[in-house]
Amino acid sequence: xxxxxxxxxxxxxxxxxxxxxxxxxxxxxxxxxxxxxxxxxxxxxxxxxxxxxxxxxxxxxxxxxxxxxxxxxxxxxxxxxxxxxxxxxxxxxxxxxxxxxxxxxxxxxxxxxxxxxxxxxxxxxxxxxxxxxxxxxxxxxxxxxxxxxxxxxxxxxxxxxxxxxxxxxxxxxxxxxxxxxxxxxxxxxxxxxxxxxxxxxxxxxxxxxxxxxxxxxxxxxxxxxxxxxxxxxxxxxxxxxxxxxxxxxxxxxxxxxxxxxxxxxxxxxxxxxxxxxxxxxxxxxxxxxxxxxxxxxxxxxxxxxxxxxxxxxxxxxxxxxxxxxxxxxxxxxxxxxxxxxx
Amino acid sequence: xxxxxxxxxxxxxxxxxxxxxxxxxxxxxxxxxxxxxxxxxxxxxxxxxxxxxxxxxxxxxxxxxxxxxxxxxxxxxxxxxxxxxxxxxxxxxxxxxxxxxxxxxxxxxxxxxxxxxxxxxxxxxxxxxxxxxxxxxxxxxxxxxxxxxxxxxxxxxxxxxxxxxxxxxxxxxxxxxxxxxxxxxxxxxxxxxxxxxxxxxxxxxxxxxxxxxxxxxxxxxxxxxxxxxxxxxxxxxxxxxxxxxxxxxxxxxxxxxxxxxxxxxxxxxxxxxxxxxxxxxxxxxxxxxxxxxxxxxxxxxxxxxxxxxxxxxxxxxxxxxxxxxxxxxxxxxxxxxxxxxx
Numbered sequence: 021x022x023x024x025x026x027x028x029x030x031x032x033x034x035x036x037x038x039x040x041x042x043x044x045x046x047x048x049x050x051x052x053x054x055x056x057x058x059x060x061x062x063x064x065x066x067x068x069x070x071x072x073x074x075x076x077x078x079x080x081x082x083x084x085x086x087x088x089x090x091x092x093x094x095x096x097x098x099x100x101x102x103x104x105x106x107x108x109x110x111x112x113x114x115x116x117x118x119x120x121x122x123x124x125x126x127x128x129x130x131x132x133x134x135x136x137x138x139x140x141x142x143x144x145x146x147x148x149x150x151x152x153x154x155x156x157x158x159x160x161x162x163x164x165x166x167x168x169x170x171x172x173x174x175x176x177x178x179x180x181x182x183x184x185x186x187x188x189x190x191x192x193x194x195x196x197x198x199x200x201x202x203x204x205x206x207x208x209x210x211x212x213x214x215x216x217x218x219x220x221x222x223x224x225x226x227x228x229x230x231x232x233x234x235x236x237x238x239x240x241x242x243x244x245x246x247x248x249x250x251x252x253x254x255x256x257x258x259x260x261x262x263x264x265x266x267x268x269x270x271x272x273x274x275x276x277x278x279x280x281x282x283x284x285x286x287x288x289x290x291x292x293x294x295x296x297x298x299x300x301x302x303x304x305x306x307x308x309x310x311x312x313x314x315x316x317x318x319x320x321x322x323x324x325x326x327x328x329x330x331x332x333x334x335x336x337x338x339x340x341x342x343x344x345x346x347x348x349x350x351x352x353x354x355x356x357x358x359x360x361x362x
Numbered sequence: 363x364x365x366x367x368x369x370x371x372x373x374x375x376x377x378x379x380x381x382x383x384x385x386x387x388x389x390x391x392x393x394x395x396x397x398x399x400x401x402x403x404x405x406x407x408x409x410x411x412x413x414x415x416x417x418x419x420x421x422x423x424x425x426x427x428x429x430x431x432x433x434x435x436x437x438x439x440x441x442x443x444x445x446x447x448x449x450x451x452x453x454x455x456x457x458x459x460x461x462x463x464x465x466x467x468x469x470x471x472x473x474x475x476x477x478x479x480x481x482x483x484x485x486x487x488x489x490x491x492x493x494x495x496x497x498x499x500x501x502x503x504x505x506x507x508x509x510x511x512x513x514x515x516x517x518x519x520x521x522x523x524x525x526x527x528x529x530x531x532x533x534x535x536x537x538x539x540x541x542x543x544x545x546x547x548x549x550x551x552x553x554x555x556x557x558x559x560x561x562x563x564x565x566x567x568x569x570x571x572x573x574x575x576x577x578x579x580x581x582x583x584x585x586x587x588x589x590x591x592x593x594x595x596x597x598x599x600x601x602x603x604x605x606x607x608x609x610x611x612x613x614x615x616x617x618x619x620x621x622x623x624x625x626x627x628x629x630x631x632x633x634x635x636x637x638x639x640x641x642x643x644x645x646x647x648x649x650x651x652x653x654x655x656x657x658x659x660x661x662x663x664x665x666x667x668x669x670x671x672x673x674x675x676x677x678x679x680x681x682x683x684x685x686x687x688x689x690x691x692x693x694x695x696x697x698x699x700x701x702x703x704x
Contacts, residue, residue, distance in 0.1 A: 132629075137629045137630070137662075138629070139628065139629050143510065143599070144510060144511065144597075162596075163625065164596070164598045164625055165624075165625045165628045165629060166598065166599040166600075166604075166628065167596040167597050167598055167599070168485065168486060168510055168511065168597035168598075168599050169486065169510065169511050169597045170597065171595060171596035171597030171598070172596055172597055174596060175595075175596040253513060253517075254504075254506070254509040254513035254514055254516060254517040255509050255510035255511045255512065255513030255514055256506045256508065256509055256510075256513070257485070257508040257509070257510050258508075262508075262604060262605075262606070263604075263607070263628050263629060263631070264604070264606040264607060264628070264631035264634065265605070265606060268631070282507075283505065283506055283507045286481065286507045286508065286605050286606070287474075287479045287480070287481050287507060287605060288479070289605070289606035289610070289631060289634040292606065292631040292634060292635075292638075293634075293638070296634075296635070296638040296642060297642065300638060300639065300642035300643045301642045320479075
């Protein structure tokens with residue numbers, strides 16, 4: 021009789037430990053991505069082009085979702101999703117990066133992990149095929165958070181990342197667009213300052229890609245990658261590689277990736293602000309991100325949007341522009357792929 | 363009789379308007395500066411050297427104080443204070459900037475104004491005599507917030523800032539120090555990553571200068587300037603040029619300039635965090651900045667400190683290292699110049 025009691029006791033103990041295990045690896049995972057916010061209106065898209073964007077967004081979330089479903093890390097998931105968008109000429113990142121004033125492509129990217137608050141970023145890189153992988157490399161293999169210019173390219177090369185000739189980033193349409201903008205800015209270029217806000221250029225500030233994921237271990241990672249602004253000068257750095265502005269992640273609150281008029285996002289420390297509002301004001305993810313994008317940024321004149329996932333797998337994707345390329349997929353099967361307002 | 367009444371009425375009205383005016387230009391101005399935090403112990407300083415630091419800090423606050431006293435702007439005040447420290451070889455900024463691994467001097471600086479949330483920053487500049495003036499230039503004359511590398515140097519030159527030969531930044535002692543560090547890191551350099559934290563190098567992350575001022579119009583400006591880390595590689599960018607991390611200002615809360623192990627300050631978005639704690643948690647300046655430096659950063663392993671002024675002219679200067687070069691002067695005559703803990 022006694023051995024039966026011991027057996028039952030041990031059986032219950034093991035049941036408890038099993039339950040504990042499954043609690044630690046929650047099934048509550050999720051992936052959210054964006055491909056930039058801006059004047060994205062249905063009338064400006066052919067059916068074919070719309071389909072192309074939707075397919076690429078779907079591909080990116082599905083690849084990331086599969087990684088998360090198999091128990092992979094949120095770091096792997098966001099990197100995989102962003103690489104797919106970087107490798108596509110549809111988005112202003114990696115392969116599709118826009119041109120600087122001097123006809124080069126200078127890319128920025130960043131990544132942050134919510135568990136350790138580890139972060140990595142590169143700015144002004146020119147030869148790294150996937151800048152997001154360089155951001156991850158800096159996060160994981162460097163004691164630094166941010167590397168820039170040739171030094172960042174060199175660090176990536178030394179550590180075995182795929183390096184490409186600058187011609188890889190050449191895109192006929194993007195180059196033509198640079199010429200058009202330069203044409204219209206000629207007068208402005210004669211001035212000493214780079215002040216002024218060219219309307220034609222306005223939308224070409226947008227097109228950044230980003231991803232945020234929550235994995236089964238409850239770890240949130242956020243990442244952002246961009247080619248910056250068409251015709252950018254003087255080594256301009258936007259919000260994408262700035263931890264706190266374009267990217268932020270903290271397992272206690274949320275992960276955030278932003279897209280929009282970078283200067284405004286830097287000045288408002290947008291990505292961290294969403295987290296701070298949750299932590300300090302007990303706002304929900306939706307309340308915090310809506311407040312930042314629809315109230316604070318709207319009043320400030322900062323066009324753009326963000327994607328965010330909180331520790332419970334809730335997703336928010338507010339934007340104050342006419343559209344934002346965006347998609348998400350949750351563990352419960354719920355998913356969305358959209359570009360316009362509705 | 364009636365005209366006398368009208369006269370009295372008008373006289374009282376004008377008195378009221380005068381009072382209003384003097385309220386708008388409050389007498390509650392203040393300047394605070396730092397010259398870096400780190401292992402700053404009395405036993406490591408000769409009397410002469412201690413005096414040299416104290417004199418330079420005094421000179422910087424007095425010049426800024428005079429500007430504020432005469433009704434000048436907080437922008438002018440912080441720029442003037444920082445230029446004095448940049449022009450001195452005592453601090454790791456401008457003239458005294460430390461050397462990178464490749465034997466160059468690459469400097470970062472930023473400035474933010476609390477009224478408009480305008481901000482400007484430069485990173486990796488090599489030929490600008492006063493990087494803080496370049497940060498101000500970007501803030502006032504560019505539509506961008508952050509310019510980097512050669513582009514930033516070019517922008518400064520185009521706009522008439524004083525450009526110097528790179529030999530201007532040569533300092534025998536700083537160069538010898540680079541050689542020593544390189545020697546001790548030889549083994550590490552053979553590796554592909556730049557991981558590892560050399561103890562000898564540890565203190566040479568610190569030495570950044572910064573200033574925060576509140577002017578008679580209630581406008582707060584914060585600014586930071588640095589040569590970065592001795593032996594830095596791969597275009598490393600620290601927290602000093604990052605708005606939200608090293609520098610932040612908002613007239614509704616406070617202005618902050620940080621100094622310390624930059625990577626930790628970036629990951630904790632330190633400068634903005636002080637402001638967020640005041641805005642969202644209703645903490646006082648002292649509570650918020652003590653909490654960030656002595657609690658959050660201490661637990662996180664982030665060595666350093668910050669200086670901050672709130673909208674009422676209160677000053678906080680917490681640091682979790684053994685010392686911090688620091689000074690302040692308030693409208694009521696109260697002032698302080700210190701480097702060690704007590």
